[in-house]
Amino acid sequence: MRAVPLLSQRYINVGRGFLALVGLTIALMSSDLTLNTLSTDNPVLVTVNQHSIGLQQLNFAAQRLTGASADTLDNEQKNIIVKLLIDEELLLQRAELLGIASADPGIRKALTRAVIDKTADEFLAQPIAPQQLKDFYLQYQMLFTQPMRIRLQAYKFVDLAKAQQAFESDPQLTKQISMLPPSALPVHMLRRYLGSRLTDIALSLEVGETSRPISQPDGVYLLTIVERQPEQPLPFAQVRPQVEAEYLRRGRDAALQNQLIALRQQADIRINQAQVNKADNE
């Protein structure tokens, strides 16, 4: 039998020890174990089955229960709150163990809401550079454009003869009172006042032109276009608050969509197509 030199045996032992340390480090890194005492911004007061209750939680609970920071409380009061937090932690762990957290419809709703809010808050916390807003304004300029407006006079007559008479005599027409407000209106407002048919006819007229009498079930109409204001983009400075509001609204939606895409990519999703088809045919 050949004797192993002492030095190489030592190297072997050191090597094994090193490998064991690497293994232990990997095991610790992959476990859920958190080294709570290393956290400096939230020093741990107590751990309940590896879940830590820190100074932040105490302050938060003190604020919630007494309306004051934990610093203003004496030790006895602080301990009462910490004991309450321990009781709550035990109940939360029990809820997790029983699967209540994912089965109760109320909790599911609250969790969904909380994740959506958290995603939105993370987006809203990001500062918006002026150039970002400007780019957004240019990209969606249609949203910040004043639509075409038309100043229109609409006269209603009881019968076709009176309408025809007014159509043929300008002085008689001007004596009539228009049923529309005197200001220029966007097309959707005209539709609300006149309905689709009359609005479509009005849109086909030139400025200054009066339509021929138009028979409707409730009477006969004459329409005169007084002014047509073309659609115009509103200057950025004028609509900046609206641009920012729209940017935030779309950004929140996009952040949630991106979150869902990322979650789907990481998840194992299986669909029981046979059951889907069966349910759809029922």
Add this chain to the structure above:
Amino acid sequence: MNSAAHHSLRILVLGALLGTVLGALDATDWLTPNQQLSESSIAAVNSTQIRLLEYQRALNMLASEKRDAVTDQDRDLVLQRLIDEELLIQQGLNSDLIRTNIAVRNVVLQSILAGIMVEIEASNSQEQVLADYIENLKTSANIEWSAGWEQP
């Protein structure tokens, strides 16, 4: 090398090989049994199954709000929304929102307390039941106080 060293080296190599094989199997999901979706499930998101009943309930709700008949597109949308909801719930649980979000925390505590209330209502000494319940949880829990905290 003596036979004892030879033997230990053999065990080390065997252990390393076994570890590598198990690691590779786990990484390729071979160790996780490919759970069959049950008859009562319409889909599964990670390990959570979405029940057929939920899908039907959501479809009925949509049908009651719609004037026209429910289309295939609507059905797919309902299924995708249920999957999205499940993903968000799992994300919420994984990010520990049941502890950090006050609204969720309150709902969870209310829910578990509602279960205990059934016991409490059946008992004469109402407060004692809750105290006993929490005391029972404490006896099986590992509670460690920080060295710097002046504990009661």
